[in-house]
Amino acid sequence: MNTFDNIAAPATGIGGAITILRLSGPDALAIGGRVWRSRTSLAEAPPRTMLLGKVGPDPALAVYMKAPASYTGDDVVELHCHGGAAAAEQALKLVLASGCRMAEPGEFTFRAFVNGKLDLVQAEAVGDVISAGSDMAFKLAEKQLAGALSSRLETLYEELNNLRAEAESHLDFPDEELAWEEGVPERIRAVANELKRLLATRGIGATLRDGVNLVIAGRPNAGKSSLLNRLLGMERAIVTSIPGTTRDTIEASTVLRGLPVRLTDTAGIRSSSDPIEQLGVERSRRSIEGAQVTFWLLDASGDELDLELAEMARHPAPGRIAVWNKLDLAPQRALPELDGPTVRISAKTGEGIEKLLDAFAREAVDTPRPELPEVAVNARHARLLEEAAGLLPDAAAHFECGEFELAGLMLRDALHTVGEIIGKTVEPDILDNIFSRFCIGK
Known part of the structure; x- marks a missing residue:
């Protein structure tokens, strides 16, 4: 530009x-x-x-x-x-x-x-502020725009630069009686550990930036559309007692436990000779395959529990949570114990919804009550952090063995890689790729 x-x-x-x-x-x-x-x-x-x-x-x-x-x-x-x-x-x-x-x-x-x-990290945060899909995502983006992640990366960049200089000074003055810094290998490993700690935030970062793809699946008349309406807090889908009312996927965006969610209500899965219903079922299968979390609804009041469970077993679903629905119609009924996360709810009355949301958050981010992280890296950061962290154990080992040239080269590469995250050493084509994702006027 x-x-x-x-x-x-x-x-x-x-x-x-x-x-x-x-x-x-x-x-x-x-x-x-x-x-x-x-x-x-x-x-x-x-x-x-x-x-x-x-x-x-x-x-x-x-x-x-x-x-x-x-x-x-x-x-x-x-x-x-x-x-x-x-x-x-x-x-x-x-x-x-x-x-x-x-x-x-x-x-x-x-x-x-x-x-x-x-x-560059702050510049990317500008885009995150604009596109934030939840209050938590917005607050994280604001923190990173203010420099929360940048300051930690700057500290690591300076330490790597000091360590590189220490390794290269052994090459420049090999025979001099100089006061070398102590504990250099330990300092290198400490930087590697900090890079790994930052890398561990990529999961929550991806969830807050990209959202969670949540799919509601199950047999016809299991209450999928009722649950969709309950989660959205509005009548988004038509609800009737007629099986097969929903024949196509219905998509909506919402926020659950502070996480942005792309919610998909699917057509009931069953064998059918109706060509329109068959298309809907095929779309349901594709939606399930692309889900990160799946609520598989089972009718707790129905007469075909074995058939419902067999249908669920035939369709492996990512992040599946088995959801016994319609407890209002069968409050005392003994239900089969299932492997994996299971929740009992009534989409009609709201009973059990809080437990369902806890189970959802556990599947999405490993905790029932997500909190605002201090920092969270994106996919570009994570790739470079992993690359830099991977160089440092060998750099420390080479330093301990007196192989200062190899240690210096690896530290220089790690320095360049961390510099690429914050924009000190980034290539023009990377910049073009990052800023082209912004809207005009930003």
Whole structure:
């Protein structure tokens, strides 16, 4: 991306009450002054002062943020216009005609990274803030945007750099009587252990960023749609006493135990000569195969318990929790003991739902009551952390054996790898890949 010209884009969605157009670049103040008119020019007012004027015929507010005290680190002007599509698009056309080009996805944040306002981990956290699917995911992203993960990685980067220098100093002065640092191998192993501790957070990180794919499955009329409605807190699916009412998958998003969830209600699984129902059953099977957690519903009030259990046994499901439903219709009935997680509920009355949510969280993140983690790495971080941690045991062993050149090479490689996480040594194509996932205007 070119970081020396002038860019502009809506920072908010067009169609709301207000649209914010963001301009950034060396000529942002001059361009903003040509587009926005008022008795007091942007150049005359103190930076960060909100002024009332017009963009074309439309009343608009404007604010100037002088470099480097701006989001991007360049001069930035924001125009706050009416958000209707016609007004916002007219204002954007005026800005682009006055010397700006349309920003690429993530280009404002890319400039913030290049100008040292954010490191790469913090830049990725900007995207996580925008896409957060739950309050816990949002709070984690905010913590990492504030530098919670970056500070730990910076500390490890500095320690690896010191250890590398220590190993290489043995090569530079092999015959000198120098006071070598003690405990270098132990320090190398301590860094490896800390890298592994960070690596262990990838599971909760993936869950909070990507969500949990939860599928509700079972035979017809087991109460799957009733459970979907109960979990969503709304009537999303039609519920009747007629088996096979749901013939297609129904998808919805929700939050369970603080975790973002993609919830899928499936058609009841059974043999059928109806071609439409067969298609629904096939879709159900594909949904189950792609699930991370599966609630397999069993009708506790039915007359075909053996058939229900046999159907469940024929369809291995990831993260399966057997759910005896309709306890309100058979509160005292003795039910077969099953292997694996089992919960008894009534989707109609809500009985047992809290226990079901505990079981869900155990399957998803190994604890019934997930808490906000201090930090959590993403897939890119995890790959690089694993690579760096894998180098360090051999580096420590080589140092102990006096093989300082090999130890230094491995420490240098580990240093480069950790530097790639925070953006000190990252390649341009990696940056393009990261920032291209952002939306325009961020």
